[in-house]
């Protein structure tokens with residue numbers, strides 16, 4: 001068995017389901033975990049920091065990295081590229097950490113192909129109505145983009161049974177704790 005697998009947790013869930021908040025809580029609760037910082041061509045939101053939340057790249061730079069085989073996986077999501085850099089995983093696992101990837105469903109499936117024993121978790125919102133409420137409340141996308149993300153959310157929910165576990169996000173702390181418990185029980 002590849003020892004990298006057991007030190008990878010892949011978390012997916014529709015936009016607005018609270019993935020980033022839950023993962024942030026996990027990292028605060030347990031210092032074994034570290035985030036894989038993805039590269040993206042999406043525009044940076046005002047609260048985001050380059051190199052911390054994402055590595056923000058131009059399309060040209062992203063495509064250059066694709067051609068140099070720097071990505072473990074990448075995808076086009078709502079007209080922007082997102083990808084996991086191999087270096088993010090390898091360096092962090094080699095440093096003894098458990099790497100958490102917060103990525104969409106296609107990326108999760110591709111990571112599972114390379115690392116079949118990694119742990120995959122689908123974070124489900126309590127309902128689609130609640131998801132829409134959260135997306136609108138966070139005020140980071142305009143109406144057209146929210147509609148596009150809700151359409152995508154419906155599509156993504158159809159993939160939840162392909163994950164090792166489905167966890168419903170009703171409460172951030174409980175949800176983070178459930179993921180840590182699942183990880184420990186699987187180890």
Ligand code: 5GP
Nearest residue numbers: 015038039075077082083084102103104107
């Ligand atoms: P957002 O624009 O809301 O930050 O992210 C949009 C979607 O892209 C989310 O579902 C997020 O999890 C996903 N995503 C972020 N980074 C990656 C990545 O490296 N690879 C893939 N496949 N999806 C990603």
